[in-house]
Amino acid sequence: MFALHFAPITQAQITRGASTGEIYIATDWYTDNTGVVHRALFRSIDNGETLTFQYETLNDPPAGEMKLSQVLGDAAPGALYNYGWNELWVSFDYGENWEYREDHPDNAYYICGAIDGVIYKTSWVKLHKSCNFGQTFDLVTDPLTIPVPEAGLADGEFFGINGDAGVGFVLIHTIDYANTYTEIPIDSTVAFWQISGHYPGISRGAEPGELYLVSWWPDYHYKVFYSSDTGQIWHEEYESGYINIFYWGVGYTAGREPGSFYVIRGRLTPSGDHVWLYIDYSNDYGETFTTYFHDLDSLYTSVAQIEKPVLKLSAFPNPFAEKTTIEFEMPENCNNPLLNIYDIKGTLIRQYNITGKNKQLWNGTDGNGCLVPNGVYLYNISSSNTFSSFNKVLFIH
Numbered sequence: 439m440f441a442l443h444f445a446p447i448t449q450a451q452i453t454r455g456a457s458t459g460e461i462y463i464a465t466d467w468y469t470d471n472t473g474v475v476h477r478a479l480f481r482s483i484d485n486g487e488t489l490t491f492q493y494e495t496l497n498d499p500p501a502g503e504m505k506l507s508q509v510l511g512d513a514a515p516g517a518l519y520n521y522g523w524n525e526l527w528v529s530f531d532y533g534e535n536w537e538y539r540e541d542h543p544d545n546a547y548y549i550c551g552a553i554d555g556v557i558y559k560t561s562w563v564k565l566h567k568s569c570n571f572g573q574t575f576d577l578v579t580d581p582l583t584i585p586v587p588e589a590g591l592a593d594g595e596f597f598g599i600n601g602d603a604g605v606g607f608v609l610i611h612t613i614d615y616a617n618t619y620t621e622i623p624i625d626s627t628v629a630f631w632q633i634s635g636h637y638p639g640i641s642r643g644a645e646p647g648e649l650y651l652v653s654w655w656p657d658y659h660y661k662v663f664y665s666s667d668t669g670q671i672w673h674e675e676y677e678s679g680y681i682n683i684f685y686w687g688v689g690y691t692a693g694r695e696p697g698s699f700y701v702i703r704g705r706l707t708p709s710g711d712h713v714w715l716y717i718d719y720s721n722d723y724g725e726t727f728t729t730y731f732h733d734l735d736s737l738y739t740s741v742a743q744i745e746k747p748v749l750k751l752s753a754f755p756n757p758f759a760e761k762t763t764i765e766f767e768m769p770e771n772c773n774n775p776l777l778n779i780y781d782i783k784g785t786l787i788r789q790y791n792i793t794g795k796n797k798q799l800w801n802g803t804d805g806n807g808c809l810v811p812n813g814v815y816l817y818n819i820s821s822s823n824t825f826s827s828f829n830k831v832l833f834i835h
Contacts, residue, residue, distance in 0.1 A: 448713050449477075450687040450704035453511045453518075458695045459485045461717075462518065462533060464509045465687075465704050467494070467734055468712035474498075477506045478734070479533045485693075486700065486717030486730045492533035504536050508547075514554040517571060521548045526559075528571050539572040548572075549596070551589040558589060565615055578615045586616050588640045597640045597649065597669075599624070603632035609640070609651075609669040628663055628672045629653040634683055636660075641692040641699075650692050650699055650724060658683055662690075662699065662724040675724035679785070699724045703784070708820050711735075716784055729782050731816065751819060757832035758802070764831075765797040766819055775821040782814050792819070802833050809835065 450465040460483050467478040475497035480489040495506040507522025518529045526539040526548065542559065549558040559566040565579035565586070586596035594615045601607035607629050612619035629638035633654040641650045651663040651672060662676040681688065681703070690701045701718040713734045718727040751766040768775060777798050779788040787804040804810055815831050 448687040448704040448706055450689055450702055450713075450715065451508060452689045452691050452700055452702045452717075453509050454691050454693050454700075455481070455483075455511045456513055456515045456517070456694070457483065458693070458698075459483055460511075460694070461486060461691070461700055462492075462509055462511060463489070463702060463715070463717075464506050464520075465702075465715060465734070466497070466706070466713050469710065479506055479509060480734075481532055482717070485698070485719040485721075485728075486702075489732055493529075493536070504538070509533070510548060510550045510557070512550055512555065512557065512571070513552050514571075517555070519548060519550065519557060519572060521546075526572055530571075540575075547587070549587065549589045551593065551595075552591045553593060556593070560586065567615075579617055582616055584610050584612075584616055584619055586610065586612065588642055590642055591646055597642060599629070599638050599640055599651075603637075604630065606630070607638055611668055622669045624651075624669075625672070628661075628674075631655055633658065636683065636688075639690070641690060643692045644694055644696045644698065648692075648696065650690075652690055652701075660688070662701075664723045676720070676727070679783075695721070697721050697723045701727070714784070731782060731784070751817070751829060753800075753817070753829065753831045757834050759833075759835050761799055761801045762831060762833075763797050763799055764817060766792070767796065768819065772819075772821045775819055778818055778820060780816045781810070782816065784816075787815075802835060 448466045453462050455461055463480045467476045469475050477495050477497055478491060479493040481492050482489050499505050504527050505523050507520060510519040516530055516532045518533050520527045524541050526542055527536045528539050529536045543561050546559055546561040555569055555571045557568050557572050559575055560582055563581050564577060565582045566575035567578045568575045585598040585600060588597040590596060595613045596616055598610040599607050600610055607624045608621040609624055610619050610621060631654060636654040638651060638653040643649060647666055647668045649665045649669055652660055654660050659678045659680055661674055663672040664675050665672050685705045687704045692699050699720045703716040704713050707714055715732040715734055717730045720727045753762045753764045755762055775792050777790040777792045778786055780786055790798050792798055802810055812834050815833060817829055
């Protein structure tokens with residue numbers, strides 16, 4: 439999508455909350471003036487349209503402080519877990535404050551079900567269960583012989599995918615803590631590849647039998663499939679465009695409401711000082727998505743603003759039907775400045791070299807001269823040593 443500057447992949451992860459429309463996102467946030475990377479937890483109660491800041495950590499926090507890593511939403515309102523770096527933590531106030539729970543082995547991971555306070559722990563060879571928000575765990579399966587990364591709606595129900603890329607995968611379903619299980623073959627048109635660490639993944643829905651499967655394909659795009667009968671039949675709902683997964687961190691989860699599904703895409707800005715975040719929300723089982731864009735700079739809190747040159751820009755008229763003039767005021771040290779215009783999904787559609795200019799006319803066409811569809815477009819200015827925040831313009835024709 440973007441190919442303006444070099445930037446490493448952003449670490450971004452999403453989990454559902456306990457209420458309809460509630461999601462949490464743990465993500466790289468910004469790099470401060472000393473080069474230290476900050477991570478943040480954000481909460482939304484409107485499917486990602488707006489975000490509230492909940493918690494911040496450094497990428498390498500001092501000893502004894504929690505490092506924000508993999509966040510899981512419990513079925514109880516306000517309850518969250520964070521695990522990674524051999525530690526489990528719990529929050530009871532929507533992620534604002536955290537309590538240490540336990541150390542865990544390097545290869546352990548945790549799974550949340552649909553029951554208040556129930557969390558499972560697996561190290562691939564044993565399965566443990568806690569009914570008190572991770573305060574104590576009891577062994578329920580030994581040995582554990584199958585991967586069970588997703589818990590179902592019923593106690594003891596789990597889902598997983600097993601198999602080999604290029605050979606074939608099966609859906610695993612168990613209702614007795616993986617002591618016994620069934621294997622349902624997955625057609626090669628549904629899931630067959632493993633692309634640069636992106637394996638096919640399962641997310642349970644809000645109703646019994648409701649499952650989502652996300653699979654990646656060799657030309658770096660993903661497909662969303664939906665099943666209403668526990669994976670017996672899959673329906674392809676959505677196919678993404680090309681995603682450069684070296685630049686983008688991608689995550690997904692089903693929501694608490696039937697038909698709700700989310701995909702997040704995050705990446706560092708071309709200047710490398712903070713993160714762009716896109717939240718794609720579907721309420722029709724993944725068939726169509728509404729995209730919400732968030733420019734995650736440090737102004738979300740009282741943290742000191744990142745020091746960078748100020749680039750002033752605006753568009754008039756806005757909205758526009760035939761053409762709009764984008765005006766800008768840049769500092770003297772802008773080298774090779776570019777005006778970039780993106781669609782709401784983050785695809786660069788038009789770029790102008792604005793060296794020596796203070797305004798640029800845009801007539802609503804892309805780089806090939808084709809008229810773009812009605813909608814909201816984002817624009818900014820970048821150069822070899824400066825970068826502006828985004829503005830929005832509405833095109834109606």
